[in-house]
Amino acid sequence: MTERYHHGDLRDALLAAATDMLAETGPRGLSLREAARRAGVSTGAPYRHFKDKDALLTALATRGFLALDAALRAVDTAAADATPLERLRRLGVAYVEFAIAQPALFRLMFGEFGPATDASEELAQAVRASGAHLPAAVEAVRREGLLGDFETEDVTLLAWSVVHGVASLYLDGHLHAFERDGESSGVGVAERVTRVLVAAVSSAAH
Amino acid sequence: MTERYHHGDLRDALLAAATDMLAETGPRGLSLREAARRAGVSTGAPYRHFKDKDALLTALATRGFLALDAALRAVDTAAADATPLERLRRLGVAYVEFAIAQPALFRLMFGEFGPATDASEELAQAVRASGAHLPAAVEAVRREGLLGDFETEDVTLLAWSVVHGVASLYLDGHLHAFERDGESSGVGVAERVTRVLVAAVSSAAH
DNA sequence: GCGCCATGTAAGCGGCGCATACTTTCGTGT
DNA sequence: ACACGAAAGTATGCGCCGCTTACATGGCGC
Numbered sequence: 001m002t003e004r005y006h007h008g009d010l011r012d013a014l015l016a017a018a019t020d021m022l023a024e025t026g027p028r029g030l031s032l033r034e035a036a037r038r039a040g041v042s043t044g045a046p047y048r049h050f051k052d053k054d055a056l057l058t059a060l061a062t063r064g065f066l067a068l069d070a071a072l073r074a075v076d077t078a079a080a081d082a083t084p085l086e087r088l089r090r091l092g093v094a095y096v097e098f099a100i101a102q103p104a105l106f107r108l109m110f111g112e113f114g115p116a117t118d119a120s121e122e123l124a125q126a127v128r129a130s131g132a133h134l135p136a137a138v139e140a141v142r143r144e145g146l147l148g149d150f151e152t153e154d155v156t157l158l159a160w161s162v163v164h165g166v167a168s169l170y171l172d173g174h175l176h177a178f179e180r181d182g183e184s185s186g187v188g189v190a191e192r193v194t195r196v197l198v199a200a201v202s203s204a205a206h
Numbered sequence: 207m208t209e210r211y212h213h214g215d216l217r218d219a220l221l222a223a224a225t226d227m228l229a230e231t232g233p234r235g236l237s238l239r240e241a242a243r244r245a246g247v248s249t250g251a252p253y254r255h256f257k258d259k260d261a262l263l264t265a266l267a268t269r270g271f272l273a274l275d276a277a278l279r280a281v282d283t284a285a286a287d288a289t290p291l292e293r294l295r296r297l298g299v300a301y302v303e304f305a306i307a308q309p310a311l312f313r314l315m316f317g318e319f320g321p322a323t324d325a326s327e328e329l330a331q332a333v334r335a336s337g338a339h340l341p342a343a344v345e346a347v348r349r350e351g352l353l354g355d356f357e358t359e360d361v362t363l364l365a366w367s368v369v370h371g372v373a374s375l376y377l378d379g380h381l382h383a384f385e386r387d388g389e390s391s392g393v394g395v396a397e398r399v400t401r402v403l404v405a406a407v408s409s410a411a412h
Numbered sequence: 413g414c415g416c417c418a419t420g421t422a423a424g425c426g427g428c429g430c431a432t433a434c435t436t437t438c439g440t441g442t
Numbered sequence: 443a444c445a446c447g448a449a450a451g452t453a454t455g456c457g458c459c460g461c462t463t464a465c466a467t468g469g470c471g472c
Contacts, residue, residue: 044431045450110380158406166367248421250461255419
């Protein structure tokens with residue numbers, strides 16, 4: 001039954017194999033031919049499901065943004081009883097945690113692509129969905145009157161930039177000097193930087 | 207004379223060709239063979255100067271970090287008469303400007319590599335040199351007593367993360383929604399976010 | 413002036429992305 | 443029930459790639 005001519009769910013099998021290869025050897029070691037081999041199929045078969053290699057990478061990135069969206073959504077509901085400011089901060093930490101948990105996927109999602117949103121409508125939609133959490137959380141803080149004279153848009157940009165910067169720099173090994181104690185997960189750095197940012201913005205807004 | 211058997215400076219010619227290809231078609235369209243062709247040399251010749259393709263990429267990244275170091279150094283001397291806080295802010299803007307001016311190079315320098323610093327001692331040294339400006343500038347601000355209770359290390363991390371995040375997100379086309387007027391260079395975004403950050407931190411520190 | 417060795421060339425291996433032409437199977441309409 | 447067309451997988455081949463090995467060239471120190 002595993003030897004049937006038609007695979008049945010080759011598209012998913014290819015994406016799974018590609019996900020493994022991505023985690024194992026990075027984007028450089030990801031080939032359609034090898035993914036086909038892992039799925040037990042000839043090297044030309046993938047082209048029945050993906051126009052070209054970029055289409056598979058786009059699908060992978062789309063899945064990544066959906067996973068990020070789910071992770072941020074989970075944080076949002078899990079921290080339902082916290083203050084808006086704390087919810088925003090936890091969202092930022094979760095963003096970094098996602099990147100650290102799946103470094104190669106995170107790198108694929110950002111960078112390595114042109115204007116990522118051009119590749120497919122599904123990707124663009126997933127990008128929008130995952131990117132909506134931070135602005136919403138900042139809006140919630142604003143409604144509490146905790147932003148003072150700062151513009152909502154600017155604070156959103158600031159928050160996003162900080163967590164994305166921390167994630168990127170950590171993945172590239174540039175933040176080892178900022179880690180303390182034995183903690184080398186990178187999450188500690190994210191905790192500290194988000195606390196400092198929250199302290200600065202909220203106390204500056206009286 | 208251009209037809210001599212020994213090129214004379216093939217290593218530099220290869221790096222120049224690779225730099226062009228990087229800017230033209232991104233890292234995906236960068237091949238040793240094509241670089242050799244552009245340098246007017248056989249396809250095996252590059253291996254006399256670079257152990258493998260990664261060695262060339264490492265050399266390219268090293269040059270990038272040296273260029274970044276030079277750019278930041280230039281800002282530091284050009285803004286010699288400004289206040290320490292303003293010097294720090296301009297340093298951050300220059301960081302983003304560098305990334306926008308050479309997007310493919312910036313992407314190569316960060317990401318696409320493992321722990322970048324492992325590849326060669328020269329690279330590690332260039333990374334350290336380019337990374338020393340921000341901490342020094344934050345130190346200068348601290349000496350003015352403008353950091354209040356914030357830890358120097360945390361502020362450095364915050365500043366670096368913000369500008370790196372802005373640069374990365376802008377290159378990936380995620381910040382178009384944050385741009386205003388006709389300005390689409392991305393520098394305007396960097397100006398705004400750095401001003402907001404400076405305002406938040408300095409006013410929070412009384 | 414001569415020989416060494418760095419520098420370049422030629423040719424070839426296996427892997428890759430992708431296109432084309434062919435084969436097998438599934439599902440559907442009568 | 444069954445033919446048949448479309449969907450899904452195979453076989454083969456092209457050109458490019460990274461990299462290796464064996465060989466050719468010529469600049470430089472002795």
